[in-house]
Amino acid sequence: MIVLGVESSCDETGLALYDTQHGLLSHALYSQVAMHEEYGGVVPELASRDHIRRAIPLLTQTLEGAGKSLADIDAIAYTQGPGLAGALLVGSSVACSLGLALDKPVLGVHHLEGHLLSPLLASQPPEFPFIALLVSGGHTQLMRVDGVGQYTLLGETLDDAAGEAFDKSAKLLGLGYPGGPAISRLAEFGDPTAYKLPRPMLHTKDFNFSFSGLKTAVLTVVKNHEEKVIANICEQDKANIARGFVDAIVDVLTAKCVSALKHTGLKRLVIAGGVGANSQLRASLNAAAAKKKFKVYYPELEFCTDNGAMIAFAGAMRLMINPDAAKKDYSFNVRPRWPLDEIKVV
C-alpha cells in the first residue's frame, strides 16, 4: 500500500510517499523560513498563501522522485492539526480534493503523532514501549508510548516550549529567526563557566518543564552587561551567554528524561521534534544513556523539523493496524488545537 502524506501545519510544505512494503519512497519539502525571517516569526496569512503555491509542484516532485504516478497512490494522509488554521486548511483541501478526484480514501493525522513516530523511520527503529521527549517549536512533552495511538502524557511545559525558548533567547542575542540552530552554533565557542543560568524545575518530582524564566535570565544578563545592548557585546561574550543558555536547557531536558525512564522502568528513549536536531542535547543524552544504561533514538536530522514523510508514515502505521482508518469522506475539519491524548487508539 502506498500512502501520500501532506504536511502544512506551519511554515513547511511537505509531501511524501510511504510504501508499507518498501518504506519511504520519496519526499519533498519547501521551508518558508526565509520569507518569515524579516518579520521575526511566522506570519500566518503569508504561510497559507505560500502553501497554496508549493503544494502541487511538490506533489509532482515527490511522484517523480519515486517514479510513481497519481494512480499508484492507495490512500492520502494529511495533517489535520494542531497548527495554524489557514495553513492546515490548505494541506487538508489539497489532500481531500486529490482523494475525491482519484477516488481514494483520506485520513487526518495528528501532527505530533507524526513527530513522535518519526524516529521509527530510521534504519534501526526502537521497539514499543518507550519514553518520548517531544521538543518542538510549539510543544515540550514527555510521553509514555505503548504503541501507535497509545500515548500517556507524563508531563509538559507550563509556559514556553523548548524550541520557543531557543528562538526567543536567540532573538535577544541578535540572532535571526528561527534562532535554535544559530544559538547552538554560537554556544560551541562559549565558555561554560562564564554565565551559570537557572535550571527551572530541575528538582521538582514531576515531569513538567518551565522555560520562560530562562529567556528572562538571558535578558537580565544582557541588561546587566556593562555594554547594556546586545549590538555592543563582543562575539566571545555573546557566545558565553549562548553557552550558559544551552547548558541550562539541555541539563533540564536530560534530567527529566532520565527520571521518566527511572519512574517507568523503561530502557528506551525516543527524541522527536526540531530541538531533537540540537547537537548539545544529543551529546548530553548520549552521555546519560551510556552512564544509566538506556538506549536513545533520534529521527534522521532532516525529519526532526516538520516534513511530509512523518505524516505519510503515521498514516501508513494507522492503516496497517486498521485499513478502515482512511475513508472516502472528503469533507474536512481542521483542528488547530488538538491535544495528543484525545486521539483514539486505532
Ligand code: ATP
Ligand atoms: P510544533 O510541531 O510543536 O507545532 P514546529 O513544527 O514549529 O512546532 P518543529 O518544526 O518540530 O516545530 O521545530 C522547530 C523548532 O526547532 C524551532 O523552534 C527551531 O529553533 C528548533 N530547532 C531546530 N533545529 C535546532 C537546533 N539545532 N538546536 C536547537 N533548536 C533547533
Ligand code: MG
Ligand atoms: Mg517550521
Ligand code: FE
Ligand atoms: Fe512540528
